[in-house]
Amino acid sequence: MVTAAEGAGAKGAGAAVEIRNVTQAFRAGDSDLPVLDDISLSVRPGEFVALVGPSGSGKSTLVRLLAGLDRPLFGTVEVDGVRVTSPDPSRALVFQDPTLLPWRTVRGNVAIGPQTRRALARSRARIDDALALVGLTDFADAWPAQLSGGMAQRAALARALVNDPAVLLLDEPLGKLDALTRRVLQGELLRLWQERGFTAVLITHDVSEALVLADRLVVLSPRPARIREVVEVGLDRPREQSAPEFVALRARILALLDEEATTQPDELEAAH
Amino acid sequence: MASTPLTAASPDTPPARPAAPPPAEPTEQTEHAEPTVQAEQTVQGAARIHAALQKVTHPVRINPILTGAGILAWIAFSVLTETVSDSPRLPAPDIASIHRTTGFTAITGLVVAALAAGLWALSATRGRLGARAAGRVAHGSAWLFGAAVWAVFWEISTAKTDVLETPYFAAPQEILDHLWSDRRILAESLGNSLQLLALGFVLGLIAGLATGVVIGWWQQANYWVHPILMFLGPVPTLAWVPVIFALFPTAYSGAIFLIAVSVWFPITVLTRAGIVSVPRSYYDVTQTLGARSWFLVLRVSLPAALPSIFTGAFMALGSSFVSLTVAENFGVNSGLGWYLNWQKGWGDFPALYAGIVVLVGVCGVLLTLLFRLRGWVLRWEKELTRW
Structure with a gap:
């Protein structure tokens, strides 16, 4: 895959x-x-x-x-x-609510997809790419509770797109x-x-x-x-x-x- | 959230620049002067904002009168302990005990005063260390003074006048004397207690988490386990004692079980409650990202239930202390609970108080540690700075 x-x-x-x-x-x-x-x-x-x-x-x-x-x-x-x-x-799904897992940082949320396939280690670059794609590179280590609505939705988008x-x-x-x-x-x-x-x-x-x-x-x-x-x-x-x-x-x-x-x-x- | 749509929408683009100079005055001069003036105003604004924020976020005000009074009160306590002669009505053993530690007690008072004064002096320095010291002094000065007043009252009412009569009341010196002279047996008891508590707590925690997850996830397991939980869980530990010490091969294993049960119950109930209330959307979204059942159980439902699990852990810690002292009084002949009971048998109240002081310290420290752990694990839950 x-x-x-x-x-x-x-x-x-x-x-x-x-x-x-x-x-x-x-x-x-x-x-x-x-x-x-x-x-x-x-x-x-x-x-x-x-x-x-x-x-x-x-x-x-x-x-x-x-x-x-x-x-x-x-x-x-x-x-x-x-x-x-x-x-x-x-088939990625983005909801009206970003539904980021609040105990994971932005990067941790984007990493869910690779992690479920046990591909976390070799997906580092992919995750960075996805974050860059939605302009959240500087906020990779922020908690979801710290994000504005727009940023949270961007993170949700990156999380969906990392699975290509x-x-x-x-x-x-x-x-x-x-x-x-x-x-x-x-x-x-x-x-x-x-x-x-x-x-x-x-x-x-x-x-x-x-x-x-x-x-x-x-x-x-x-x-x-x-x-x-x-x-x-x-x-x-x-x-x-x-x-x-x-x-x-x-x-x-x-x-x-x-x-x-x-x-x-x-x-x-x-x-x- | 909605108030900063621009930064929200594009965090990587620079903030909006001030608009171009107003077109009303198109002369060259104003066109050149305008941006610099604006920039200066912005910097001034930033400095003012910084100062104002400093006042809001660091409302640290050291009350010099209260802090000074606290330090003086501790010095007064030391002087009083050392110079005023003890009540002649005290029985001989108490007199001897007080004599042994009077000097030490006076020094303790002076050390407290010196520490407070040192911290106060440190708070005058700049930087992070000074700020932390200032925070501590500002927050603790009322306690410093209050504790000194209490210590003076205690010293006068026991050692100096014997108004609060021996043997039921003990002077601070006597408790210190016993803490020192019984240090071996107290340390040993403390070690045994902590070992028993740790074994029981960890076993109960693991069992509770496992049960809570299983009955939170599988309806069939819930059908069988939930009624048992509801009926057996709240039974007080003391009621189990005769049964457990009859059924278990050794008193020690029975004691571990007793503590584990009292931990298992609240952890199970609150783990289940936490898991049942996880929003369904968390499962939906992780499933569409490829998650299978184990991921959902361990990496979605368990972390989502953590706030609830920690509430259970606080309840469990409290009930585990109860079970510990109960278990140590029946069968397990060591530990702080046993020490208290043993000293009670001798009618040695100062020693009893010394044991209680150690127990209070242990409970307080463990609870504080659990609070710290919770704060760290659930740091994502805190109200952090929002962007």
Whole structure:
């Protein structure tokens, strides 16, 4: 798994993701709560796809299935033709909360991946590279409790990237950051994606963010989530948020989401 | 956190520079003068900020009256001990005991005064050593004075007037006398106690951690062990004594078991509690990074449970002292607990107090060490400087 050429981050390292007829439901108290309803989606290798939808629509559930943390009730998830049944370091996940282990320094957190493969000793350079990649070299020995929100999320990103993932799953990774930090990190994410060539699946409720980053937007309906529409963005990067095409696209997607939000009378009933 | 978004977002880029000179005055002069003025202002600001922070973070104020009074009070104690004659009502053995150590006691008082004065003088020096000394003096001066007042009262009420009557009360000299004359047997008892305590504590700790982890992780194990834990754990040590000394081949092994049980219970309960409350996201995130079960058990759940485990360790240390003295009184004929009981049998109260002084010292030192260990192990938990 660990070769000499690693860390070069050759373009085209991304994997194809295939979601086929996935349905997922949970039991909430006495009632069954359907969350995903027959979702099918193909993501090309190295593509950047964003899932947007109202909050509580089951976006995070889908990402957990992709990560292999949960298994779907019906349907399959495949990555490069292999069915996903358990978590794997080739599919990295970054949460909304950085979830750094507080008793490990930044470097210790980034080292978790190599350590689980007993490759800590020969991964020193990789870990340093990952820290440098997100600009945390000077904070390698800091405790997570000392970091600001943006820095903590950078550390979480480095921790995911040190495994050189083929798929990077981003579950609202910038959701809790202030507007300024968020903009900076959006740029960073784009740069990392372009440099490393992984397939990226981003979950967000921020339509602008999705439009700045993604190749395609998948608009989901409220719970139980169905794919409402898939929108090709087709704008050159870096994208200017004030460009007329951008504004028009944004308005169209927001209209789609609004429409969905108002035509869901049964949503509350389903939750009870 | 949110107040410093710029530094937060890009820690490796230099801080934002002051904006270019205002465009309102585009003359060459102002363009050149402006940056230097700004720079000077910044430096002045930094010096002022440093001074202000110094006041906030080092509010050390040595109270000269209190510190001076403390030192003088200890000198007064020494003078009083040495010059005022002892009460004629004291029985002959006590008189003899007091006589042997009066000089030593007076010197002890002077040493305390000299140490305090020396530390006070040191605090006037610059640098880290001086700052530490200043902190110590500022913090300890009230205790210095209070302890001296107590020592004077103690000396007068026992040796000098016999208001607090012998044999139930003992003068400081008598306790010092016994600490010295019984030093062999006290040291031996201390050694035996520490050995027994260490054996029992370590065994109980290992067993407790193992049980706590197992029942925290496996529902099936929890089903069987938890009820046993809840019913047998809180049974007082004293109640086990007859059973244990009947079941165990030697009294010593029984004593180890007794201490181990009293350590095992709190450690198990709090290890389990700590592990059960580990956020699920820690497991999720480490699993996606490639972690398998052993990593999750040993490198995620155990460290995450450490704050809780330390709470258990403090409780365990307390109950292990109880078990130790109980065990030493039944069957194990050595150690501090045994010494106390033995001296009680002779009705030798000053010796009893001497034994208690040693025991108090041991408990205090061990508890302090545990606090230090906790502070170091859980240093990531502290409120540190945030960036």
